[in-house]
Every structure is written in C-alpha cells, then in structure tokens.
Amino acid sequence: MKRVHVAVGVIVNEQGQVLLTRRHNDAHQGGLWEFPGGKVEAGESVVDALARELAEELGISVLASRPLIEVSHDYGDKHVLLDVYLIEKFGGSPAGMEGQPMVWAPVTDLDGYEFPAANVPIVDSVVSTLA
Template sequence: MTKLIHVAAAVILNAQGQVLLARRPVDKHQGGLWEFPGGKVEPNEPVVDALARELDEELGIQISAARPLIQVPHHYPDKSVLLDVYEVDAFEGTPYGREGQPVEWVERSALADYAFPAANTPIVAAALLPSRLMITGAAANPVEYLDNLEQGIKRGAEGVMLRAKQLTDSDFLQLAAQFQSACRDRGVFLTLNSSIELANELKADALHLSSARLLALESRDQFSGRWLSASCHSAEELAKAEALGLDYVTLSPVAATRSHPDTPPMGWNTFQRLVAEVTLPVYALGGMEESTLPQAWDAGAQGVAAISAWWG
C-alpha cells in the first residue's frame, strides 16, 4: 500500500480578503502549478505546529489565528497525500518567497484562473464558499421574503439557500430572480433549492438538490451553472455526491430539530466520521446556530446551514 503523506496547508487571507498562493518549483512533484502554502507534517507532530513551522520557513510569517477548513485525501498515480488545511486570517510579518518560490495575492474570484494540483480542487471550493449558510423559511409574500433576506444578511449570513417548496413554479421563478438581484448587489452567495429545470431556466449560478433529486441525478452536466450541491443524510448519499463531482453538500440532522422531531440526530461524532470519508466541503445542518460554528469547524465542516439562526 502506498504511504500516505500528511501535509499541512493554509488558505492565508489578508485584510482585503485576498488569498496567498505559491508556485511549486518545476523540479518537484506537480511542479509549476500553484498551491496553498504548507508542507509535510513530521511523525507525531501536531498539525498546527507543522503549519506554523512551514509558514515561517516558506514565507517568513507567524500565525496569529487559524481554524480548520478542510481535510482532503488524494491519490495520485505515484503518491497519496492527506492535505490538512487551515484558514489563516491573522499573522505577523510580510509574506515573501523565502525559498525563492513565486508568491502572489489573489482575489478569491480569480482562483479559478490558476492551475492547481488535482488535490487542491476541494480546497479552492472551500476557500470560495461561505461559513454561514442561511436557508429561507416561509414568508407571507415577496416583500417579506426580501425583508427577511436583508435582516439575515445583517445578522451575519454570508450565503443564502432559497427554499420555498410551497410556491408554484412561476412564483418561485419570480422570487428567485429578485433574490438573484439582491444577493448580487450585496456580494452574497446564493443557491436555489429547486429542480434542475427551474434553475437552468433562471441561468442560476448555484443549485442545491434534495436527496431524492441527488439519487435520481445521472450527471452533474444536467445543471448548466457553476455550483452544484445536495442534501445528504448517509454515507451512501455522500458517496453519490462525490462520485458525481458535486461541489459541496449539507449533512443532517446533526442535532435535534423542531422541524423533524421524530428524526434521530447523528451527533457530532458520526458527523465527523462521515465528513472524513469524503473530499468535498460539508455543511452541518440540523439544530445549528451561530454559536455552534466553532464546533462544526472542529468536526471538519465547511460551516453551518440553518433557518432559525438568521431567518425571520
């Protein structure tokens, strides 16, 4: 069996929200490609210690604040790696290529323009996705929907999932168009929870599938937009999402919920175990609040998805 090389890596953010990238030397594995800085974790070395050491050696910076972002196991034809990725949003020093490697601050929106090793694909997704995903609840009319959207963003929601199953298709299309405009103006990530047909008709950038729609999906190419995600509740559904190349998922229920009181929650231990088996960002869903975000990060989550935490 090929030895798994444990690597600590960092998505480093500056005050402007830009991400620091480094270019791999041409004579190394995956040489010439861009990467998120980091290096090997030594045997019995804590990951955060390894990351601090590597960023000092490579960039001349000292970490002030970091939190887990994503773990990515990846198998190349000639080697296997486990990328243990942290988000670093506070540091001391001015980063530079201390080993002679080119480094560059990049706008998040430009990350797709850079060539990365294949193992970095989920990291790019995790770097682009929000931590706080608000799911819309019910509202009496479009004005109330938009008011609740505004209030949720003010309370800290960084992304929105428009879910309104009670609406007719025509009403949903009208409301979704209004949400698209409002979220675009505010720079907020928006995904639609709808059928593929409705999302394609709207030329939506992001679509979230129910677990039933995920299981019926044959190819991610059926959706014409950039981001495709799904609701998952089991290892089998997670495996299906990963096999089809989805960009991220929600996994639920982590804790007990008022909306599904008869559904037993999986708890954080099971959540963490299931997340460790996939290589895509996973949101914790079910009983989540702003206060549970640190616990979700520690369990390997991209962040939390919730209705009551921000809606209404």
C-alpha cells in the first residue's frame, strides 16, 4: 500500500479565522476542503516541507508555528500520515498559486465544510484549540 507523509498547516489570521483550500477535482479526495500543505520529501524535515509547500501553494512564509496534532489514516488505496502544525504568524498575503479555491473560515463554521476523512481529527483539534 502506498504511504504518504504530509506536512499540514492550520493557518490562523488576526480575526481568528483559518485558511481552507479546496482540492482539485482530479486529485485524490478531489473537491473536498482541506488545510493546506503537501508531501514531505525524502530527507526533508516536516517544518521545512511545510514552509516549502506553503510558499509554493500560497506564496506565504511561515514565521511562527507549533505542532498541533499527528493523524494516521488508511484510505484503503493509500495510507497518510499528517503532521499538522498551527501557523500562528506568517508573512505575505495567501493566494491560490496553483489555481485552488481558498476561503478564510471562522472556526465555528468548520462543520459546514466537507473534508477528507483524515482531516476530521484536525477539525476537532482546531475547534478545541481555537474556539
């Protein structure tokens, strides 16, 4: 079975909203909302992978972050390990650099978004930490 290690960022703005991006329809779990991030490359630390992915996907730099939760999930066709960090401070203004839709969502509204199954524990953690 394919195993994928992913660095994930829960990005919080000054209004206490979190940034969500929507997966491209042709991607695994396409069309669902997620917290941005991407694959950790061989030999790369999670923190370095997260900084690289958020720069590539959103055009921002991570200035302050801390670990939030680690999630292991089996989709049947692939197993994902999500290393999730709370991004408390960032530089730049996030934009969908890869054409992906994005939205700043109030923490209290997260239950109104459709997430991949592996993201459910992240949503619960975000709500308990930030709400």
